[in-house]
Amino acid sequence: MAAMQHPTLAPFSVLSDSATLSQRWTIWVTSFEYFLDASNVTDKKRQRALLLHLAGPEVQEVFETLSDTGDDYAAAFEKLDAYFKPQKIIPFERHMFRQATQDPSETMDTYVTRLKRLVQTCDYGTLSNEMIRDQVLEKCYSTRLRRRLLREEILTLDVILRIARALEASDRQAQQIEGTKNSESDAEKSSAYFIQPRSNTNTSREFRSERPAASPQRQDSPSDDRLSKRACYCCGRDGHRAKDASCPANNKACNKCGKLGHFDRVCKSARRPEQSERVRHIEQRENDNFSDDDEYVFKLNDPKNSEQQPSVTITVHGTDIPVIIDSGASVNVLDKNTFNRLYNGPQNTIKLSDSRVKLFSYGAVTPLPVLGKFDAMVTIPAVSGETASSTNAQFIVVNTMDSGCLLGKSITIALGLLRVGTTFWNYS
Numbered sequence: 001m002a003a004m005q006h007p008t009l010a011p012f013s014v015l016s017d018s019a020t021l022s023q024r025w026t027i028w029v030t031s032f033e034y035f036l037d038a039s040n041v042t043d044k045k046r047q048r049a050l051l052l053h054l055a056g057p058e059v060q061e062v063f064e065t066l067s068d069t070g071d072d073y074a075a076a077f078e079k080l081d082a083y084f085k086p087q088k089i090i091p092f093e094r095h096m097f098r099q100a101t102q103d104p105s106e107t108m109d110t111y112v113t114r115l116k117r118l119v120q121t122c123d124y125g126t127l128s129n130e131m132i133r134d135q136v137l138e139k140c141y142s143t144r145l146r147r148r149l150l151r152e153e154i155l156t157l158d159v160i161l162r163i164a165r166a167l168e169a170s171d172r173q174a175q176q177i178e179g180t181k182n183s184e185s186d187a188e189k190s191s192a193y194f195i196q197p198r199s200n201t202n203t204s205r206e207f208r209s210e211r212p213a214a215s216p217q218r219q220d221s222p223s224d225d226r227l228s229k230r231a232c233y234c235c236g237r238d239g240h241r242a243k244d245a246s247c248p249a250n251n252k253a254c255n256k257c258g259k260l261g262h263f264d265r266v267c268k269s270a271r272r273p274e275q276s277e278r279v280r281h282i283e284q285r286e287n288d289n290f291s292d293d294d295e296y297v298f299k300l301n302d303p304k305n306s307e308q309q310p311s312v313t314i315t316v317h318g319t320d321i322p323v324i325i326d327s328g329a330s331v332n333v334l335d336k337n338t339f340n341r342l343y344n345g346p347q348n349t350i351k352l353s354d355s356r357v358k359l360f361s362y363g364a365v366t367p368l369p370v371l372g373k374f375d376a377m378v379t380i381p382a383v384s385g386e387t388a389s390s391t392n393a394q395f396i397v398v399n400t401m402d403s404g405c406l407l408g409k410s411i412t413i414a415l416g417l418l419r420v421g422t423t424f425w426n427y428s
Helices: 018-039 044-055 056-064 074-083 089-099 108-119 123-138 142-149 157-190 224-229 336-343 409-414
Strands: 282-285 313-317 321-323 330-333 358-361 370-380 388-399
Touching: 018 044, 018 074, 018 108, 044 056, 044 074, 056 074, 056 388, 089 123, 089 358, 108 123, 108 157, 123 157, 142 157, 330 336, 336 388, 388 409
Parallel strands: 330 388
Antiparallel strands: 282 358, 313 321, 313 370, 370 388
């Protein structure tokens, strides 16, 4: 029986990357020792010869400059190992470990394997797995995965790998399913009915259930190439028709007019309609691109008997502003009229900045139009024996007229207006 032929190793590159020389040498030596075991080479001189032969000309050139290399494998390996693995500088090794980030095309298993190789030279001891866990949490590519991991009360490296593998598998499967649906949708489009142009007579419009044969294309039936270059009037992108299932604008609210089904860049509305409902109780959502289960949503109280809601007059930059106190709200809101009055007030130093917060009046499906946000010092006067108090607060300005103003929970607590288990003052 002929001896089994084992694949040889690639030569070791001495000059390719000096920063990772030690790590690459360790990996290469491990592969070489596997090769020796698989080849059943036990003679020390033959092991030495194979080491120098398979390591390649760059290593051979280095070996010729070394002294006291002996005549067996152990002596040769000891000299080469000392050359390629100089004394470790632990702070530098740990720096290299902390700089390791996950590539977009790298799976979590591959990334963790790379971290395990790097951590071997960091001397973390029994803390190695915890350091890898922390590195993955901070440097993983997927923000969605990071948010998912932060929900775990007990987070270990094994838990990270289990969750990451599940998410990666679900993404792959979803892409296959969505790709199949897109293919079916394209097939349906290819067999869609075409409308025959209206003639000059009073005949009714006719429908054709078949495409014209390879004859010249009619002007009212664009080719697939023209369709792929025509922009969708809901999202502005090409490659699909409006209202198609793959259109990214489906069920999305326009930032210009507030209506669903299109983006603001293709919106044809002249201006955003004013919303007449008063801002009493609101709902806040983060403006991100993650799935619904990753979206932070704050539901507020039911606006029943709103006239009984507690109110107070606050002072902002020398201007008195009546506000409604809502212990369930997480933001403070001013309407446009109040902001204009404050902006033209005696102590105007306000600078309005952009805000990504989306505000929803109770039960609404479209967000309120947000003009921006600003920070200001809020003061309440001394009432009923209580001392005056003040605190810094952030206000969201909505583009609605006379819709009212709202003071959220954190500021009411900071001003001493809301106390858990004690009296709630009502200012008129």
